[in-house]
Amino acid sequence: MKDERYQYEESPSYVSRREFITISGIVIAILALPAVWIRSAVVKRNNYIRARINGLYRDDTGSKVRVSHGNSGVAKLYKDFAGHPLSEVSEELFHTQSYINRTRI
Amino acid sequence: MNAEARTYQKGEIPGIIAINADVCKGCDSCKRYCPTGAITGMFGAIHSIDVEKCINCGQCLINCPFGSIYETVDTVDTVIVKLQDKNVTVVGIPAPAVRVAIGEEFGMADGSLVTKEMYGAMKKAGFEILDNNFAADLTIMEEGTEFIVRARHALFGEEAHGHKVGPLPQFTSCCPAWVRYVETRYPALIPNLSSAKSPQQMAGPLAKTYGALEVWKKPPETIYTVGIMPCTAKKFEASRPEFTSAYHFLKKEGKAGSDTPYPDVDTVLTTRDIARLFKKMKIDFTKVGETDGGPLAEYTGAGTIFGNTGGVMEAAVRTAYKVLTGNELQPLEFKKVRGMKGVKSASVTLMDTKYGKEVTVNLAVVNGIHGNIEPVLESIMAGTSPYHFIEVMNCPGGCVNGGGQPIKSDGSSWLRVALPLFGWK
Numbered sequence: 214m215k216d217e218r219y220q221y222e223e224s225p226s227y228v229s230r231r232e233f234i235t236i237s238g239i240v241i242a243i244l245a246l247p248a249v250w251i252r253s254a255v256v257k258r259n260n261y262i263r264a265r266i267n268g269l270y271r272d273d274t275g276s277k278v279r280v281s282h283g284n285s286g287v288a289k290l291y292k293d294f295a296g297h298p299l300s301e302v303s304e305e306l307f308h309t310q311s312y313i314n315r316t317r318i
Numbered sequence: 319m320n321a322e323a324r325t326y327q328k329g330e331i332p333g334i335i336a337i338n339a340d341v342c343k344g345c346d347s348c349k350r351y352c353p354t355g356a357i358t359g360m361f362g363a364i365h366s367i368d369v370e371k372c373i374n375c376g377q378c379l380i381n382c383p384f385g386s387i388y389e390t391v392d393t394v395d396t397v398i399v400k401l402q403d404k405n406v407t408v409v410g411i412p413a414p415a416v417r418v419a420i421g422e423e424f425g426m427a428d429g430s431l432v433t434k435e436m437y438g439a440m441k442k443a444g445f446e447i448l449d450n451n452f453a454a455d456l457t458i459m460e461e462g463t464e465f466i467v468r469a470r471h472a473l474f475g476e477e478a479h480g481h482k483v484g485p486l487p488q489f490t491s492c493c494p495a496w497v498r499y500v501e502t503r504y505p506a507l508i509p510n511l512s513s514a515k516s517p518q519q520m521a522g523p524l525a526k527t528y529g530a531l532e533v534w535k536k537p538p539e540t541i542y543t544v545g546i547m548p549c550t551a552k553k554f555e556a557s558r559p560e561f562t563s564a565y566h567f568l569k570k571e572g573k574a575g576s577d578t579p580y581p582d583v584d585t586v587l588t589t590r591d592i593a594r595l596f597k598k599m600k601i602d603f604t605k606v607g608e609t610d611g612g613p614l615a616e617y618t619g620a621g622t623i624f625g626n627t628g629g630v631m632e633a634a635v636r637t638a639y640k641v642l643t644g645n646e647l648q649p650l651e652f653k654k655v656r657g658m659k660g661v662k663s664a665s666v667t668l669m670d671t672k673y674g675k676e677v678t679v680n681l682a683v684v685n686g687i688h689g690n691i692e693p694v695l696e697s698i699m700a701g702t703s704p705y706h707f708i709e710v711m712n713c714p715g716g717c718v719n720g721g722g723q724p725i726k727s728d729g730s731s732w733l734r735v736a737l738p739l740f741g742w743k
Contacts, residue, residue, distance in 0.1 A: 255733055259658065261422075261726045264429030265718035268418035269629070270656075272431055272622045279619030279650050280636045281458035286616035290456070294528045298463035299478075305567055306523040307460050308513040310482075311560035312497065314505035315325040 325370045325502050329559040333369040334391055334550055335379055335721075341386035348378035348387065350734035353687035353712060354499065373502070375495040375712045376550035376721015377688070381731040391553050393585045394595050400542045401444040401599075407534060408542045410445035411521045412436060414454065415548040415625030415717035416589050422724040423593035424603040434608030439601050441609050445544070448529055451617030453521035454624040454633070457492065461514040461630075462637045464488070465707055472706075474673055484509050487682075487698065487705045490630050492516045494555035495712035499687060504695055517624065518545045518552055519561055522582030525614075526564035531573070533613055538568055539575035545586040548625070548720035551712070556583040588722025619650075627685040627716035628655035628662060631709040635666060635681070642670050642677075655683045658715060660690040663705070680705045686714035 359365030421430035623629035654664035
């Protein structure tokens, strides 16, 4: 036998299946906004570094000469002054033997 | 400053980077950028920097969300005095990465390439120009040749006359923070560092010898060299006591003109400093117009990419390929070493025409010491490393993101603190 006190009629649902899906979608989208902001902040935080990197690569592609051994100024320097790479002058001015073990100063 | 600094030689500047205790909020962001764990202080308490561990890279400085970290060395006013002195020839040595960042200090877009405007402003301020890109090309000639000598010694047993031949892998030595890192933490690997000086330290003696005598025709002792660098560690590098090679070279020829040794690079300004100098001298960077740099400002595409991560390696590959095979690398872009990955590796197989043998060279590029370097160095110490040539740059992205560059604080530094909590790198 049923207990009369717990008998009531449920009001019929006015939200159809499609409406339910739509509403859920909107709720999830609102919940997801902060995640998108965070993600875009994460992605954008290094954009200025990439912009500078691309700036230098543009400088490279725009250069007439793109290899160090093609630099006529450096070639002239070797011809008039330093001789050749690793020459005595080069060793004296452009190389160092003075890296030191700083754990023992 | 710190008189008891143990890891500094006499004459070197200790503690270039310092934290202003009045401003520090103890947010811990800087610790996530410090490559050596030099920053101490609990979360929420005022932080401080251990000068013995600090390698002066300035990553904490450009990433502090509160701007509480500052440089203790500021020579802008000294340089202005020198520029106004008619008896002194001030030579500016602008690094590759400066030309794509200085525009930002004058309201231009990020990454604007303003080489000619930079020359114009420097000429107007009274500088002679020795472009550090010229010295970068010179570095490639020296360092690339050194690598070929080391590789031929290791592979074919070739003897070099009059040189000590170092072991492989060869490390690049352009980054002063990296050099200090090796010197303080891995002294056993010092012989692996290229003996070639950094471009700045090649440019200094170049200006005081070749530049003074052959180009500007001025007495060497009246040349005042100013490194214009994206870097705080360069200030430390310029103060290293051994870098007086121009003086000793000229002394032997009786042309030094002085009895007290003078440094190769007299002082260093960061990108922020030089922008401040232009503003103090009332030079409107946006209106100076384009100027050529003169005979010692000639540079190639290989020299200019030194400012990017992987750039030194790419430039070295272009030249070494030509020297070994006799042909130019095709295509010239060596894309495997580009990009923001932490450790990038590549290998090149080429014919050494001198020995008629094919060789495979394994290369690695470490983009940012923080979090990337230790496995690489440990494998070298253990003798299991496959690499022959390794480029190391302290700052992520290379010099373009150096500690002396314009600060682009968009308040996102804390992300480095938060991201690991979510397993997001």
